[in-house]
Amino acid sequence: MKEHTAIVTGASSGIGEAFARRLHREGYRLVLVARRTDRLESLARELAPAEALGADLALDGEIERVAVRIAAEPGPALLVNNAGFGAPGRFWETDARTLDRMHRLHVLCVQRLTRAALEKMVPAGRGGVINVASISGCFHVPGAVAYGATKAWIIHFTAGLHLELRGIGSPVRVQALCPGFTRSGFHEAAGMVAAAIPRPLWMTAEEVVDASLRALGRNHAVVFPGWTYRMTAALGRVLPRFLTDAALLAYSRRTNTRDR
């Protein structure tokens, strides 16, 4: 009988699926959340005992349904807020409804589900929340402005929570996970040309999950998987903003995948 439950959003592919597989191996009972229920159900059968919970987490009512499911869990041990998507292109040319859905999914859903989990975890004195952000959240990224802004919110929110939990001496752990380019369904779903991205910059979803869980063991608040992205983040902290802005402007002109 598996005692610990992990809830993973966006478990139907990519990083979320890799989290689900790894947490199953580590002995967690899984609650898998996403919209593509056929994929979720087949994964839940493979990783039994696991529950497939179909939900569109860009809709208020569906977010609430998943929050209620978390609240009903006697001992949620881990929540991975991973569901997300990209919408590359100039901000003013991007569909307004898509931008709205992105903010609901990356901001309001992450906030609501984190609250539902911490409400149980903090009094119980155990548990962890991993909020999947992105290295883009540390920079101003032309062509992914709203995406980067929502991911910056996740980083700021999670790092603040980390401090708040430390302030009360809670053993509950929270982490903002900031991957760089990771092989998954992300780029295809966003209509991006992945071939434009240099090969050495790619990581696998399994490498990202491995880095995240290792860092959770050490209670790191903000995690950049892979040395390339750790260095990029460190440079972003020490270099003047005008230099990183200029570098990203040049990079975005070279790799603007939507204009090709």
Ligand SMILES: NC(=O)c1ccc[n+]([C@@H]2O[C@H](COP(=O)([O-])OP(=O)(O)OC[C@H]3O[C@@H](n4cnc5c(N)ncnc54)[C@H](OP(=O)(O)O)[C@@H]3O)[C@@H](O)[C@H]2O)c1
């Ligand atoms: N891949 C990268 O290079 C990269 C880099 C940095 C950060 N990230 C972040 O990593 C996270 C996982 O992305 P990924 O790379 O694994 O891409 P992915 O393979 O496309 O997976 C995205 C997951 O999110 C789910 N999802 C999307 N919209 C949803 C919605 N409205 N409601 C419920 N679930 C939804 C998808 O499931 P359904 O379609 O079945 O709903 C899917 O399971 C995202 O937050 C992304 O921003 C990715």
